[in-house]
Amino acid sequence: TQLLEQSPQFLSIQEGENLTVYCNSSSVFSSLQWYRQEPGEGPVLLVTVVTGGEVKKLKRLTFQFGDARKDSSLHITAAQPGDTGLYLCAGAGTGGFKTIFGAGTRLFVKA
Amino acid sequence: EAGVAQSPRYKIIEKRQSVAFWCNPISGHATLYWYQQILGQGPKLLIQFQNNGVVDDSQLPKDRFSAERLKGVDSTLKIQPAKLEDSAVYLCASSLRTLVNTGELFFGEGSRLTVL
Numbered sequence: 229t230q231l232l233e234q235s236p237q238f239l240s241i242q243e244g245e246n247l248t249v250y251c252n253s254s255s256v257f258s259s260l261q262w263y264r265q266e267p268g269e270g271p272v273l274l275v276t277v278v279t280g281g282e283v284k285k286l287k288r289l290t291f292q293f294g295d296a297r298k299d300s301s302l303h304i305t306a307a308q309p310g311d312t313g314l315y316l317c318a319g320a321g322t323g324g325f326k327t328i329f330g331a332g333t334r335l336f337v338k339a
Numbered sequence: 340e341a342g343v344a345q346s347p348r349y350k351i352i353e354k355r356q357s358v359a360f361w362c363n364p365i366s367g368h369a370t371l372y373w374y375q376q377i378l379g380q381g382p383k384l385l386i387q388f389q390n391n392g393v394v395d396d397s398q399l400p401k402d403r404f405s406a407e408r409l410k411g412v413d414s415t416l417k418i419q420p421a422k423l424e425d426s427a428v429y430l431c432a433s434s435l436r437t438l439v440n441t442g443e444l445f446f447g448e449g450s451r452l453t454v455l
Contacts, residue, residue: 234381261443268449270447270449273443327444329384332380
């Protein structure tokens with residue numbers, strides 16, 4: 229069974245601080261996606277990483293896919309209150325169609 | 340472009356009653372998913388359809404849950420009889436899939452079920 233473990237589960241920081249969220253697995257994924265979910269809404273895609281070692285930047289967010297395609301990280305620079313939300317990583321299995329989600333990291337950025 | 344539509348948004352029922360959720364995916368999306376998201380947790384895949392065929396339903400409690408996708412478009416998820424632990428948000432998502440399996444999942448707003 230493929231599992232994705234996210235850490236930390238909860239994070240409360242001050243505006244302007246930096247943070248990193250981790251997504252780890254013992255399984256290899258063909259791709260990994262990061263989503264952000266706000267209360268009462270469905271998750272919305274932030275980024276997809278496909279190649280081992282790949283780094284993608286989206287404004288203040290930096291995403292990295294591990295060389296072995298088993299783990300990923302999300303780094304936010306100078307966090308803002310608007311970054312508050314639930315961050316979910318999702319992995320798509322090799323050779324199959326199933327997309328599974330981690331438990332999420334709930335981020336709260338205080339002004 | 341219209342997004343994924345789900346109904347109802349909210350449903351409150353008593354245990355042992357039945358409930359059905361409906362989903363209309365984005366036009367042209369061949370793959371449709373139903374996820375269960377319990378408060379404080381990530382979405383858990385219940386069932387995945389490719390057109391009107393089931394790709395994966397290994398996590399679907401088949402003694403009480405059923406799902407179908409009529410004509411490869413709309414889908415319904417039914418729970419009968421409901422248990423207290425079924426209280427959750429039921430998310431429907433659709434995607435355009437490719438052979439390399441990197442399709443973005445587009446989610447609906449979800450249907451929040453409370454079982455009393």
